[in-house]
């Protein structure tokens with residue numbers, strides 16, 4: 099089972115312009131020799147760094163994205179960023195529905211759906227993040243929660259958009275300094291649920307959507323996660339924020355994957 103592997107990071111509300119550009123340039127130069135046929139690298143920095151990042155980083159090696167986006171092109175939406183504004187920067191992707199957007203800022207599945215449709219309409223690769231809370235996990239309803247987030251998130255999205263869709267599974271309880279990483283077995287089980295649901299939504303084409311795991315990915319668990327059959331990549335926060343450490347995590351994971359599945 100040989101497939102392209104995805105590695106990316108969300109920089110959240112960290113790093114100023116200078117630090118972001120340096121991080122991206124270092125990451126590109128460190129990872130340049132890794133074939134982009136085998137590995138997709140993407141980074142999602144803060145809004146204020148994006149213009150400098152797009153101008154100063156070799157985009158053939160790293161895709162750049164935004165952490166959120168409004169569903170409207172323009173209007174009376176103080177504090178929001180329009181898809182047209184992001185297009186002006188020439189970004190590759192938008193992330194929709196990150197756990198912190200849903201749980202700190204109260205975004206709903208229906209809002210994520212509007213954003214997903216806007217992202218796709220404007221030609222961005224659209225990364226929808228989903229994941230259950232600890233309480234939902236304890237009630238034993240994780241599959242139902244994930245299926246709801248996918249079914250609402252992709253409501254009315256035509257199958258022709260599949261090539262532009264990515265999904266990240268990030269259980270809320272696994273994210274950040276207080277998070278507990280999902281075990282590889284549990285992550286695999288949930289990825290299977292997600293992949294089955296994508297087939298239901300998009301038919302056979304749904305199988306082409308990459309599904310990434312995120313939530314306390316670190317050098318100690320990345321290798322075991324990446325070899326799970328239904329995990330297509332790792333969406334990493336803290337463990338990716340130093341270019342040399344992220345480069346090592348990627349290389350080790352790819353080596354482990356190749357040892358298991360062949361060159």
Ligand SMILES: O=C[C@H](O)COP(=O)(O)O
Nearest residue numbers: 108273274313314335336
């Ligand atoms: O977007 C990334 C996730 O929130 C994961 O963050 P983390 O790896 O620091 O837990």
